[in-house]
Amino acid sequence: MNGPSPRILSPTDEAIAEAAALLEKGALVALPTETVYGLAGDATSDSAVAAIFAAKDRPQFNPLIAHYPSAEAAARDVSFDPRAQELARRFWPGPLTLVLPRRADCRVSLLASAGLDSQAVRVPRHEVAQRLLAKFGRPLAAPSANRSGRVSPTLPQHVAEELGDRVALILDGGACAIGIESSVVALLGDDAVLLRPGAVTEEEIQAAIGPLAHAGEAGQPRGPGMMASHYAPELPLRLDATSLSAGEALLAFGPRPLPGATLSLNLSPGGDLQEAAARLFAALRQLDRDGRRQGLSGIAAMPVPDRGIGRAINDRLRRAAAPRPVS
Ligand code: TXA
Ligand code: MG
Numbered sequence: 001m002n003g004p005s006p007r008i009l010s011p012t013d014e015a016i017a018e019a020a021a022l023l024e025k026g027a028l029v030a031l032p033t034e035t036v037y038g039l040a041g042d043a044t045s046d047s048a049v050a051a052i053f054a055a056k057d058r059p060q061f062n063p064l065i066a067h068y069p070s071a072e073a074a075a076r077d078v079s080f081d082p083r084a085q086e087l088a089r090r091f092w093p094g095p096l097t098l099v100l101p102r103r104a105d106c107r108v109s110l111l112a113s114a115g116l117d118s119q120a121v122r123v124p125r126h127e128v129a130q131r132l133l134a135k136f137g138r139p140l141a142a143p144s145a146n147r148s149g150r151v152s153p154t155l156p157q158h159v160a161e162e163l164g165d166r167v168a169l170i171l172d173g174g175a176c177a178i179g180i181e182s183s184v185v186a187l188l189g190d191d192a193v194l195l196r197p198g199a200v201t202e203e204e205i206q207a208a209i210g211p212l213a214h215a216g217e218a219g220q221p222r223g224p225g226m227m228a229s230h231y232a233p234e235l236p237l238r239l240d241a242t243s244l245s246a247g248e249a250l251l252a253f254g255p256r257p258l259p260g261a262t263l264s265l266n267l268s269p270g271g272d273l274q275e276a277a278a279r280l281f282a283a284l285r286q287l288d289r290d291g292r293r294q295g296l297s298g299i300a301a302m303p304v305p306d307r308g309i310g311r312a313i314n315d316r317l318r319r320a321a322a323p324r325p326v327s
Contacts (some may be wrong), residue, residue: 006030006163008156008170011128015171020135022168023048028055030145030159031132032173033124035095035182035199036152036281037159038067038142039167040132049109049141055166058148062224063114064141065097065122065182069133074121077106077139083209084187090208093125095178095199099186112141114224118188128173144181151231151281151320154179158285179278180312184223185212195223197312199277230319231281233288233299237321241300249291251283251301258302263290273310280313284320 009015011032019029026048028041039055041048043066053060068074071088078100080088087098102108102119113119121139124130133140144152145159145167153159154176159167183198185205191213194202206212216222235249243258244250250257250264254271257264265283267276287299301321304313 004165005160006165006167006170008160008172011131011171011173015169016128016131016135019132019169019171023136023140026051027168028052028166029132030153030156030163030167030170031126031129031140031142032156032171032176033067033126033129033142034176035124035178035180036154036176037145037156037170037173038129038140039145039159039163040067040140040142042136043067043112043139043141044107044109046109046111049111052141052143053111055163056143056146056148058143060111061114062148063116063120064112064143065120066108066112066139067129067133067142068121068123068139069130070123073139074123077103077108078119078121079103081187083192086208087185087187087205088123091200091204092123093130094123095125095182096205097122097182097184097196099184099188099195101188108139108141116224118186120184122182126173126176128171132171149230149232151233151284152181154278154281158282175278175282177278178274179280179282180309180316183312186215186223191220193220197315199309199312201308202311203308230322231284231316232320232322232324233284235288235291235296236298237284237317238298238300239317239321240303242303244300245298247295247297248300249287249296249298251287251299253302253304258300263287263294263296267304267313273305273308273313276304277309277313280316
């Protein structure tokens with residue numbers, strides 16, 4: 001916890017107006033999106049963007065997404081090629097982020113781009129995010145509202161736990177429907193590159209624009225924020241568990257959870273991948289917290305099918321299980 005708890009407000013018109021006024025003053029506000037909660041600041045303000053990096057303890061080389069109410073609004077700041085236009089047409093508003101060339105007169109702070117000549121842009125579908133964007137009238141820089149390297153928040157209480165009074169106000173949108181961050185696609189050269197798998201699946205993206213390269217594969221740079229270790233609980237996470245060791249909590253999936261767990265949560269007893277994605281981060285948080293309280297030594301995760309949004313789930317599980325940098 002960082003200091004006293006921030007206010008969590010139901011998203012009435014008054015609360016949206018107060019949030020917009022805070023943003024106008026350069027303060028930071030947490031807002032719900034359909035993916036995860038974001039920590040929003042005025043994307044056109046260097047000091048607001050710097051405050052976002054500071055509140056998250058985020059390295060300055062890891063750039064931020066600018067959020068817009070519409071593709072037309074985003075087109076003021078970045079250049080859309082025909083592929084970008086097609087993806088925006090199909091998937092916006094929604095859980096897809098496009099990394100596009102900054103226009104010469106781009107209003108978004110260069111700090112948000114971390115010195116790159118590209119800018120990540122997204123049009124969220126969540127009604128509260130849309131209302132705040134409309135009221136504020138300028139793009140909002142908004143990374144996930146967690147401290148750097150930790151699990152993204154899918155409930156307002158998670159944001160309060162992560163950021164305490166580093167955020168002025170949290171708008172309450174309940175639990176995020178998707179629960180995993182947006183898919184990130186870079187369209188900067190001939191290749192379209194998937195930087196981060198998410199709710200819009202590879203198959204859907206390829207159906208719209210053709211073949212997709214992957215960050216980190218031959219000839220493709222790794223995304224700047226795509227560290228191997230990320231989304232990490234404090235307890236070590238073991239993947240593809242087919243049996244449980246003593247002292248392990250269980251992250252189960254499907255109708256046949258492994259026997260013998262004293263502490264377990266099932267991402268989806270019916271084996272539904274959308275439901276599993278929506279529960280993933282809250283489940284990791286809860287197993288981590290309760291497991292540590294109960295003196296357990298780790299979390300074992302059962303395998304999740306690697307198709308559709310299951311790929312994004314497995315990406316996040318791999319990062320949560322990766323060796324941590326010593327800090
Ligand atoms: O669903 C989401 O995308 C949420 C909600 C709040 O919109 N936001 C989010 O932001 O997940 P963040 O900052 O936690 O993740 C953004 C990812 C990072 O991995 C970052 O490195 C990458 O997008 N990114 C941002 N700008 C980029 C750029 N110019 N080039 C390459 N990657 C970029
Ligand atoms: Mg994040």
